[in-house]
Amino acid sequence: MSTSTAGRPPTALVIEDDDTIGRHLESGLRGNGYSTTWCRTGSAGLMAARHDLPDLVLLDLGLPDLDGIDLARRLREDLPELLIVILTARTDEIDVIAGLDAGADDYLVKPFSMTVLLARLRAHLRRRPPSEAQQESGPIQLGALTVDTAARRVFVAEQEVPLRTKEFELLAELARHPGSAVSRETLMARVWDENWFGPTKTLDVTMASLRRRLHTAEATASRTVHLPQITTLRGHGYRLDPAPSR
Template sequence: MDQRVLIVDDEDSIVTLLQYNLEKAGFQTDTAFTGKEGLEKAVSNEFDIIVLDLMLPELDGTEVCKQLRQKQIDTPILMLTAKDDEFDKILGLELGADDYLTKPFSPKEVVARIKAILRRTNKQEKDNQSQVIKIAELTIYPEQYEALIREELLSFTRKEFELLLYLAKHKGKVLSRDQLLSAVWNYDFVGDTRIVDVHVSHLRDKIEPDTKNPVYIKTIRGLGYKMENPSS
C-alpha cells in the first residue's frame, strides 16, 4: 500500500510541484491550503507524514504542529518555511516537527527527506518493540510509547518520549548533547544543541520529584547528560 502524505501549503504552485513529485515517487497525496484545514484533515485521517508550511492563513504551521502533538497525534512532520531563521528551526522542532527545510527547495530534496524520516521512524518503532524498562519509580513501555512515574501515566510528545527512552536504554552512560541530537533527531545544528536542553527540561518537569535537584537525569558539566537510578 502506498504511503500517504498530507501537503499543507497556501501556494498553489508549491502544492502542485510537491504533488507531482511525490506521486511520481509512489506516494499518495492529499492537500490543504490553510492551517485550519490541514489540522482538521490530519486529525480525522491517517497519514504517514505531513509536509507543513510555517506561514499559513488561519493557523500558522507552528500552531498546527503544537495542536497535533497536544492531541497525541505523532504523525511525522516535515516543516517548510521561507525563513532561514535559527529561532524558527528550534521552535519548530521543539513543538514536535521531525525535520525542517527552507524554501526555495528542490522537490527531489523534499522526497529524499520524507523517505529518510519514514525510514528513521519505522526503525525507531521496531527498536522500541522491546522489554519494559524500570528505573526506580519510573516505568517505560517502549512498544506502547507510554511511561509511568509512581504508577501515574505521563504525557509526552513523540520526541520527549524518544529522548527519555534513549537515555533510559543507555542508563549510567554519559551522553553528549551532540550524541542525543543525532540519535533522537538525526539532525545537525552545527553545535547548536539548545533543543536537547529544552527537551531535557521538559522531561525533568514530568519525572523528577525536584527539578532543582534531579535524580533521574543528571547534568554532567561540560559533557552532557546521564540517566541514573536514584535508588541504587
C-alpha cells in the same frame, strides 16, 4: 519508493498556500510513491488531517488563516504519531525552535531541494525494529522512573508521563545504558535514522522538551521523588545519571 510501516504507500498531506510550491510538492511526492493531498489553508489542512489520518504533514508556517506554529501544536495534540515537517521562509532560529517545540519533527527552509526533502522523509519514515532483547526485556526501572519499552509508557512513581514519540525514544535509549555516555551521533542514528544528515538542533529541542516534562512530573508527583538526571556532555552527547541524593 517509500513505504509505510503497513506496507502501503505512505500518505502525505501538504498544507501550503503558494501555488507554485504546492504543485511542486504534490507532483514530486506523487512521483515518488506518496499518496498526496494538498490543502491551501490551515483550517482545511486541519480538517483533512483529522479525517484522513495521514502518515506525514508538510506544513507551511506562513498560512493565510491560521498561525503555522499553533497549527503544528494542534496537529501534534490530535495525532501524536504524525510526522510533521515544517516548511518555512523564515530564517530566524527562534522561529525554527518554536516550530520544533510546538511538536514538529523537522524543518526545511525555503527554497529547498526536493531531493533533500525526500531523503529527510525516508529517514523519518524508516522505523528501526526493536531487537529481540528489547522485545523480551521488561520495563526499565531506575528509582522512581519506569520506562516500559514494550508498552511505550513512562511513569514517575505511579503517575504516567505523556511523551511525544521522539521524546520517548530518546529517554528509552538513555535508560537502556544508565550511567553511560551516549553520543549525539548514536542518538541521531537510533532515534531518527542511521543515515540522518539533518540539523542536530532537532535533537537539542527534543531533549529540552523531554527534560521539562520529566521535571514537571517530578515536581507534581503524589510523593517526594528524585529522578535520574540527563547530563549534557559537551562535545559528545548525553548521559542518564542516577537520581541525586538529597
